């Protein structure tokens with residue numbers, strides 16, 4: 032099965048993709064995470080990506096399409112869960128073509144619906160561990176002077192693109208370039224929207240139900 036997880040910045044894609052992939056035994060490919068690993072390692076790709084990411088712009092399509100194509104052939108257990116790709120119509124069409132060439136398709140496009148004021152609130156409150164990558168929502172994570180990761184002890188940081196000007200720009204870029212991708216999957220009959228505003232565990236249950244129903248109608252048995 033190949034699932035794409037769509038939603039605006041801060042909708043909870045990373046949080047939900049991690050939970051769903053673990054639950055279903057799927058390979059989780061988060062393009063933002065992959066780019067941040069390259070940036071932290073100081074590779075040429077990482078330096079190029081940072082110059083776009085830090086101000087909230089999208090990394091060029093050709094770079095992203097090659098990055099995903101190289102990973103689509105990796106063994107994916109029960110399948111692959113794409114988080115953060117595709118983000119433009121050109122990426123969606125390139126993904127269809129790459130999958131079609133090997134007799135596959137996007138089975139399910141899951142869209143997390145979250146209002147803009149909640150997105151801004153979440154991104155303003157997010158802290159990230161540079162050591163292990165764990166993401167904290169301010170209300171749930173360590174606070175005050177003890178901003179250390181509960182897993183690895185590294186000092187938590189804020190993402191450069193979570194500054195308020197960058198967040199405003201990311202939301203504009205999302206509306207202009209990524210929202211049309213929803214229509215692409217709506218027309219293909221694979222789009223399913225889920226309310227992403229409740230507690231993360233409830234959103235996770237709702238997503239798992241949609242995946243289960245879609246798998247059943249396609250004749251597949253998924254262990255939830």
Ligand code: AP5
Nearest residue numbers: 040041042043044045046062063084090115153157168231
């Ligand atoms: P990426 O890392 O993918 O960023 P994004 O899409 O802007 O999404 P975020 O990571 O900000 O949010 P999320 O939806 O994953 O939410 P999260 O789970 O963290 O991409 C970064 C950049 O890389 C892009 O701007 C672009 O430059 C580049 N890039 C990546 N892919 C690309 C592509 N395909 N093409 C071109 N460029 C690309 O949750 C957010 C916060 O809310 C967290 O603190 C979390 O704990 C909290 N939270 C989560 N769920 C809930 C909940 N239910 N209730 C309350 N709080 C919650």
